[in-house]
Amino acid sequence: MCLSRTELNQLPKIELHCHLDGSISMATIRVLAEKARISIPESDEALRFKITAPESAESLLDYLAPFDFVLPMLQTQEALELAAYDLIAQAKADHVRYIEVRFAPTLHTAGGLSLEQVVVAVTKGLAKGEADFAVKSNALLCGMRHESVDTIMKVVDLFSKGELTHVAGFDLAGGEADGYVSDFASILEMVKERGIPLTLHAGECGCAQNVMDAIELGATRIGHGVAIKDMPDKWAELIDKKITLEMAPTSNIQTKAIDKAENYPFKTLFDAGVRVTINTDNRTVSDTTLTDEYVKLADWFGFDEAVFRQVARYAFEASFMSPQQRADLADEFML
Template sequence: MEEQIIQHLPKIELHCHLDGSVRPHILERLAQEQGNPLPYSSAELASKLTAPEDCESLLEYLERFDIVLPYLQTAEAIELISYDLIEQVAEENVAYIEVRFAPLLFAHQGLTINQIVEAVIAGLKRGEEVFGVKSNALLCGMRHHTNSDNKAVVEATKNYLNNGVVGFDIAGDEAQFPADLYTDLITLAKKYAIPLTLHAGECGCPQNVLTSIKLGATRVGHGIAIAKDDAILAECKERGTVIEMCPTSNFQTKAVTKLEDYPFKKFMDAGLNICINTDNRTVSNTTLTKEYTKLHKWYNIDYRCMEQLNHNAVNGAFISDNEKEQLHTLLKTAYYDYK
């Protein structure tokens, strides 16, 4: 199996953070345009933006975002990184991507949530026009933000729903802030019929997954911890919950430490609807091609399995049945020759 073929085959991505996917040369361009020099040389920058091999926890992983966020406080910068993300994914034939970001992390210099959301949508649209990649945005509340700030993000999701934004997520440090703190917030999102994908089960706690799906999440970011709770795993299977796995990130954040503990096979064999994602292309120094190549090396997965993982992603995507049908057909046609 060749990496080149994996790169060429169409892929779907549901879990990719915009601010974790800013390429070093784009950040350098922003620093220069904004007259705010980076504290690192070009040679150092890529490694500073990437979570270290010996990263100890999700919290340490999240510190990488501190470097980039000061440069993402203008509409121009936000439009540019959104466009550039589409350019990146076009290079590996991603056919559809849901791009997530926390608007309030881009609001430190006075941009409103609406200006931020519109800048992302404009960049994604320009990307679609140039590269033909379809996309939608997901808005993230942050665990360490106040309830009223996070409510404002839910309101924005409602206002832009099906106009470039298709769902809501909660990101940040799950170890310190468990899912049940957000019951009211998630209930509000449900009241507005907002599709939910929530980070849960990344920090060893399967209960956060159960809380999230009971509150109405149809997708879960990472979900690794359900490997150690058969009842919650069975509940996810019963409900058809889509589990957005992010292999490289899962090792960096110490969601798992040993390959034999990584639950990819367990989840596949249990019949869970898993899909494969990058999480953060720059912070995890990865692409979807690299993630699938890793899975092939670790588990010897074949193209048929890769196709299935992509169909699972389509099934979980927050798009219409008609759009899903088109993506399923695209996958079937493209993978046909590789079975």
């Protein structure tokens, strides 16, 4: 029997892949714009047009365009804290019990903040969100793929600052090109050496080899990884190494990682035993919620509750939670 939207909404969830700057609610964007004295459209319809992925998006690069609109509003500690708090409120509405919130600290320094101040502000917002909404979280720090190795290294160095808390892992985001992972081998070797948990955006643009390169260089999780559908001979390796794919159905269609729902490889990969998880990627840019993503997958593939519980267990196991967070949530997700 098909699960209703209400039943899907109420399932306890874990979200591993959600970008802070792509997931600020419209109401909070209005608050942030006013604080930053940035004029934005008055009508919600016109504002939505600016902050969501264009319907005509042909690629990941088109999909990323709305970020340029919101980033100027995210240049103070107050704004970052509000944005993080707002995201936790949205996660609560999806019955998310734990979320990893990613962002690129270097994109928030235009107003004079240090990288460290950026991270402190976000984690403060996450902590307030946890206190008010009982949603646990950690931050993941992204380097941007268009940045220099030196710049990204400064982000990696943040992990060595003992006073930062709730910073759980590293990622590389931004436009994807064939072979990009190996360009960052020196950074990723350092990440491995320092024992920093690693997830990498890969296989979002038809570049399946990037997924295998990411695994080779130490990623235990892959952001999207959709292109691995084209390399079935590699699935056994993913299963064997317990690699987890952070998939995001709406985003993956918008970026043209996949042409249409029927070809979305989630069920094929799940049935084969690959660890797949469900994520929003960007709630606002993709105009979605985690419940919407569950509803889509239930509609497309007729998944029952057991599938969603198994997927949540995969997310729990692959998460970069602290031992305490893991102990607190184990009963709920390791049924």
